[in-house]
Amino acid sequence: MNNVNQAILEIRQILGERLSTAQIVREHHGKDQTWNPGQPPDAVAYALSTEEVQTIVQICARHKAPIIPFGTGTSLEGHFTAPHGGICIDVSGMNQILEVNSEDLDCRVQAGVTRKQLNTYLRDKGLFFPIDPGADASLGGMTATRASGTNAVRYGTMRENVMGVTAVLANGEIVRMGTRARKSSAGYDLTRLMVGSEGTLGVITEVGIKLYGIPESIRAGVCAFPTVEACCNTAIQVIQMGIPIARIELVDAEHIIAINAYSKLTMVVQPTLFVEFHGTDAATHEQANMFADIASEFGAGPIEWATQEEDRAKLWQARHDAFWATKAIKPGKEESIATDVCVPISRLAECVVETQKDLEQNNIYGPIIGHVGDGNFHVVLFCDRSDAAEVKRVKAVYERLIKRALAMGGTCTGEHGIGSGKREYLALEHGNGLDVMRSIKAALDPLNIMNPGKNAAP
Amino acid sequence: MNNVNQAILEIRQILGERLSTAQIVREHHGKDQTWNPGQPPDAVAYALSTEEVQTIVQICARHKAPIIPFGTGTSLEGHFTAPHGGICIDVSGMNQILEVNSEDLDCRVQAGVTRKQLNTYLRDKGLFFPIDPGADASLGGMTATRASGTNAVRYGTMRENVMGVTAVLANGEIVRMGTRARKSSAGYDLTRLMVGSEGTLGVITEVGIKLYGIPESIRAGVCAFPTVEACCNTAIQVIQMGIPIARIELVDAEHIIAINAYSKLTMVVQPTLFVEFHGTDAATHEQANMFADIASEFGAGPIEWATQEEDRAKLWQARHDAFWATKAIKPGKEESIATDVCVPISRLAECVVETQKDLEQNNIYGPIIGHVGDGNFHVVLFCDRSDAAEVKRVKAVYERLIKRALAMGGTCTGEHGIGSGKREYLALEHGNGLDVMRSIKAALDPLNIMNPGKNAAP
Numbered sequence A, B: 001m002n003n004v005n006q007a008i009l010e011i012r013q014i015l016g017e018r019l020s021t022a023q024i025v026r027e028h029h030g031k032d033q034t035w036n037p038g039q040p041p042d043a044v045a046y047a048l049s050t051e052e053v054q055t056i057v058q059i060c061a062r063h064k065a066p067i068i069p070f071g072t073g074t075s076l077e078g079h080f081t082a083p084h085g086g087i088c089i090d091v092s093g094m095n096q097i098l099e100v101n102s103e104d105l106d107c108r109v110q111a112g113v114t115r116k117q118l119n120t121y122l123r124d125k126g127l128f129f130p131i132d133p134g135a136d137a138s139l140g141g142m143t144a145t146r147a148s149g150t151n152a153v154r155y156g157t158m159r160e161n162v163m164g165v166t167a168v169l170a171n172g173e174i175v176r177m178g179t180r181a182r183k184s185s186a187g188y189d190l191t192r193l194m195v196g197s198e199g200t201l202g203v204i205t206e207v208g209i210k211l212y213g214i215p216e217s218i219r220a221g222v223c224a225f226p227t228v229e230a231c232c233n234t235a236i237q238v239i240q241m242g243i244p245i246a247r248i249e250l251v252d253a254e255h256i257i258a259i260n261a262y263s264k265l266t267m268v269v270q271p272t273l274f275v276e277f278h279g280t281d282a283a284t285h286e287q288a289n290m291f292a293d294i295a296s297e298f299g300a301g302p303i304e305w306a307t308q309e310e311d312r313a314k315l316w317q318a319r320h321d322a323f324w325a326t327k328a329i330k331p332g333k334e335e336s337i338a339t340d341v342c343v344p345i346s347r348l349a350e351c352v353v354e355t356q357k358d359l360e361q362n363n364i365y366g367p368i369i370g371h372v373g374d375g376n377f378h379v380v381l382f383c384d385r386s387d388a389a390e391v392k393r394v395k396a397v398y399e400r401l402i403k404r405a406l407a408m409g410g411t412c413t414g415e416h417g418i419g420s421g422k423r424e425y426l427a428l429e430h431g432n433g434l435d436v437m438r439s440i441k442a443a444l445d446p447l448n449i450m451n452p453g454k455n456a457a458p
Helices: A004-018 A023-028 A050-062 A115-127 A138-146 A190-194 A230-238 A255-262 A281-299 A308-319 A322-329 A347-363 A388-407 A425-428 A433-443 B004-018 B023-028 B050-060 B115-125 B137-143 B190-194 B228-240 B253-263 B283-299 B309-320 B322-329 B344-360 B388-407 B423-430 B433-444
Strands: A043-046 A069-070 A087-090 A098-102 A108-110 A161-167 A175-176 A203-210 A217-224 A247-253 A270-279 A303-306 A335-338 A366-372 A376-383 B043-045 B067-070 B087-090 B097-101 B106-110 B161-170 B174-178 B203-210 B217-224 B247-251 B272-279 B304-306 B336-337 B370-371 B374-382
Touching: A004 A043, A004 A050, A004 A087, A023 A043, A023 A433, A043 A247, A043 A335, A050 A069, A050 A087, A050 A161, A050 A175, A050 A203, A050 B423, A069 A203, A098 A115, A098 A376, A108 A115, A108 B344, A115 A138, A138 A161, A138 A203, A138 B309, A175 A190, A175 A203, A175 B433, A190 B190, A190 B433, A217 A281, A230 A247, A230 A281, A230 A347, A247 A255, A255 A308, A255 A322, A255 A366, A255 B023, A270 A281, A270 A308, A303 A308, A303 A335, A308 B228, A322 A376, A335 B050, A347 A366, A347 A376, A366 B247, A376 A388, A388 B023, A433 B190, A433 B433, B004 B087, B023 B043, B050 B067, B050 B087, B050 B161, B050 B174, B050 B203, B050 B322, B067 B203, B097 B115, B097 B190, B106 B115, B115 B137, B137 B203, B174 B190, B174 B203, B217 B283, B217 B309, B228 B247, B228 B272, B228 B344, B247 B253, B253 B309, B253 B370, B272 B283, B304 B309, B309 B322, B322 B374, B344 B370, B344 B374, B344 B388, B374 B388, B423 B433
Parallel strands: A043 A087, A069 A087, B043 B087, B067 B087
Antiparallel strands: A098 A108, A108 A203, A161 A175, A161 A203, A217 A270, A217 A303, A247 A270, A247 A366, A335 A376, A366 A376, B097 B106, B106 B203, B161 B174, B161 B203, B217 B272, B217 B304, B247 B272, B247 B370, B336 B374, B370 B374
């Protein structure tokens, strides 16, 4: 039997007012932006150091109380709900940038540091951290969900960019995983095990990550195409030709309508690619020209280039606003599922087109946006939850989408994670691999106190 | 109690003559090229399919007989010795290239396929697999040791390039890990757990890997410097400036002497960088010029460029022959330790120079060669094992080298792995992280039949 109340009493003795059981605080920490059901924790503990996290974990372990780590609350699969109650550990106050090693292009931060905070801090040093999931997420949360986003096609995901992790495990031990070396063959890759573990193997308190020099030249552009298929085929060819494109984002016509309304723009209402090139001036010129050649082969309109920083910022802000823009355009259908399948790039066009047909046939509003250089795209499925028939249709489309991606050799989630929302698909994707995950989980957290009910955790 | 003899009888019933207990076969499968002690297995089973590996593992599990996977036998840390006896599973006959997906830049191979075999097969398709540890290793072995080599600075290591693994685990189950998607947030990263596990978590039977288009232009060059420090500082600046160099290899003067003798060349006897650039013609030109500017700042001599394929092949053959060249030059000191520490690049020059001083002070022949773009270098420590005092000095230098690298935030092994040779340093590097590794090992292999005595395996 767990004894959350006793755990709360003991944690309060240490944190004082930094432990909250207020309804509004608990609710804020128990519900994400999607239609995943909200379940508030019994209390929220605002930790300020790895050692405090350790103490909280030790108390929770003693009382078998569930622990739910929380960064900025921007994840999309019910990662931080509390289906079994317990203590939410909010690390947003752990926002210190611990060290920046400019010469080595790496840094170490506390888990609550957000990517925008880090990039603001780095700007004067000529460095940046490229992983950009849209939201101003915490680095701890991005590590836990193996986040990626628009720059992943060139710079990789959190999988490739996390060098090390400090975490408090279920047994209360602080473990520092990884080194500052760029590569290592020393033992099992514990760092990569924590990346994507979604709080089920431990609470991440510090993260070591790779940085990059701000490119000498950044060239961004927007270009409309006759069809979504033409966008996908352009992306496929860019990747196959090895052009080191930094971003290549598909935004479908539905999204353009929404963005035009939301961001007061006048983009052509057609499927569009947002692209960006990084490098020397000569290199970005050459790459941009190569892209233009491919795009025109697939019937693209003129490319609108943005070379000034403020124009680029505006361009990408519009792209990042897409989710909110579509939400704004569909009053009464605020409940949404942000899907994120990822397939081998040769199957991308086919997967997107089949999915669009399925949406049409079922009369569902599902604008598509995608990190198409990775074969990853989002259908944002909007739904009026009071309409039971629509809910049923949306769920069926969702399931077919995931099965379509898996059948093509892809994954049910390219970047959002499993959380509580995709657990049935985890089994479908991994088969008996899920048993292996569960063995690891049981070995490292026999009491199942670390974020139970998420990812591979029972 | 294990019963290897009974396991041998049962495996023979299935494999017939493909199970060998011949002395010479066992010895060949129980000793690597270094001074790590050889320990032959009780028998060698030549498996031809994942299902055969499964049957062998099931038999061994029943009789608690140790299992030692074997690819080409080119690893350098006693990975495939049999300190507790048992059955060596030789997968070199599993050499089928199962699928090449040119459009997606990936392929799937059986574990025994070697990197040269794969690249020969791929050439006509305009593709290549970049990871190049020097030896013509098997892809299964390279996965198991998290190998890297000369191209890692641009293309990453096996960590970044393995997309999926099929393995037979200790419980006899075949588990297919990973998908063909370029990224995924679905569950724990089992693929990355197998990469670098050195046969202690399962027998790898198939590997899915990333491929790359053969660059339009490849420009390689050789350039002598006044000091090793100047070489390192050039490498540091190249990396910090973000030049996407494909290879940047330090070869010290001792090595040049040996290579000149072994490969009948007339290179200037000075610390030298071997470099290579990949890209479009314009890009490699620009990168080469940027490199030349940096090199000349650090006092480099003229750069000798090799643009023809045969000249490049000769250049890199000389680099790859370095290990054998130094062996040839030191008769009576054939026993060597191929060290491979890796440090943050800002500490590289300091680490190399301090190590050279230590070698000098202790009168040890230890030529240095390095993948300096990664901060990774090899001191090949030669030693006359009949000279007890020299053995002692060599071991002390070795230990100081590793402690120096760890103190600088580095790792005891950048690419060779732990095997049986570096187990004490695994503990030193990971602290209580080793307990976590051991928990995982115990969970997945409670009988400890998978390559016992290596890496984190008891």
